[in-house]
Amino acid sequence: TRKASTLATADEGRDGELRHVGRIGGDLVALDKALRRLIARGHRLHVVYEAGPCGFVIWRHLSARGISCEVVAPSSIPRAPGERIKTDRRDALLLARLARSGDLKAVRVPDVADEAMRDLVRSRDDAVREQRNARFRLKALLLRNGIGYSGRTSWTPAHVRWLASLKLPQPAQQIGFQEYLHSINESTARIARLEQALRDLLPAWALTPIVQALQAMRGVQLIAAITIVAELQDFLRFEHPRQLMAYLGLVPGEHSSGGKRRQHAITKAGNSAARRMLVEVAWHYRHDARVSPIIARRHDQLPKAVTDIAWAAQLRLTAKYKRLAARRVMKTKAVVAVARELAGFVWAIGRE
Known part of the structure; x- marks a missing residue:
């Protein structure tokens, strides 16, 4: 009610x-x-x-x-x-x-089908968050009991098999551990179901061509492309890429007066889901520019104008990250700076 x-x-x-x-x-x-x-x-x-x-x-x-x-x-x-x-x-x-x-600015009202797709994307995002929280709780339980994993990477098949073989010293602890494990398995299965639903519904979605075009970019796979498009939807409403960057909250805050100009952390205004996804994608531009065989296969099905933008993005963003790293800027700050410029290339492909 x-x-x-x-x-x-x-x-x-x-x-x-x-x-x-x-x-x-x-x-x-x-x-x-x-x-x-x-x-x-x-x-x-x-x-x-x-x-x-x-x-x-x-x-x-x-x-x-x-x-x-x-x-x-x-x-x-x-x-x-x-x-x-x-x-x-x-x-x-x-x-x-x-x-x-006339001092109010109206928000864009999405189409019913677009909003439904965005709701499904956000359901998946919630499931991912629940999985991550359950994993943290399970690791905390093991840490409190002095149980550590000797492998290099967590949540690999080997790590999951190791968890299944664990037996905690007290029955009460074992029950709590088992419930955490069940929660992780349930959220993992839920993520898989929601991602499959996104794949099944994608062909009938009017914005599918933009989803396919964004996958020309490095690090933008299917789920990332669907998330970005579902959250932003209409790229034509942004007349300049800086408007999209500001909408995503990727521009730095500023408090300047007189001759002093002071910039702060990014504003984090606007759409947080799309911002998080762009930052995740931006981590891929730490490496040298390269068109992998998987990306090359995607390029074969896309217009040349789109693939040219994607390659220009690789050249510019990888160079930007290296330039910031050479100045010993923190990795997280450098990646956010890359994500800000990445939004500009996403804008260009979305309008293309």
Whole structure:
């Protein structure tokens, strides 16, 4: 069930009256009833609401009824620096006033099919996170009991066989260990099912050509390409690659005044899932530029313009990483810098 919503209106004109209409139920029936009352009083409606856990249901519902509607991101709503009071009533009145003055920027509402694909991608991301957390908990249990793995790499078939052969000294500990192991196996199987579902649904998706084109780039395999496209979807809305970099939160924060220019860590604003995936891909550009046989097979099925962009990305990004490494920049910082420029090449392929 949805919590109650707060409704406020702003009359046209700079000096138009701001009104707090009141609280309404959190369902669409209550919203329709409240809007009908406003229409009956002669109001011409333009509805604005904050993006949140309810998604775009209200936008689609009102748009189907011919009512103008916009969804705005809470992070993009201007607020006074010293404001320390936040209530639903104040937020509703603020939204109404800013919507009237044109100071709000609406977010893009995805197509139903695109949003469904993004939901599936995020389900896989959740399963990966649960698997990682379960692995950490199991390793912590073994560490507390002085049990260490002598092999070089964890979670290989050899490591899994070693885990299956373990027997802890106390029965209670063995039960806890076994439950952690079951959790890991279940999340691993879930990841495999979700990835197979993505592969099965991909041919019918309208954005499949972009997914295929992005795989021309080094480190961008099928799941990475689907994730990036599902999160970004419409590349044409970014007129310049810097807009995409800022949307992904890969640009550095800045606090400059007078003659001093101070830059901080990246803003981490915008889409975190796409940002994480780009950073993962950027690690592949630590190595020398090279077109592997697997990438070469992908290139055979793609336009030359796309493969040229992918090769230019390899040359530029590998050189950038080496240049930063030569300056003894931390590896993680260097990879994030590579990911920022990688977003520009992704933008170019997406628009191509």
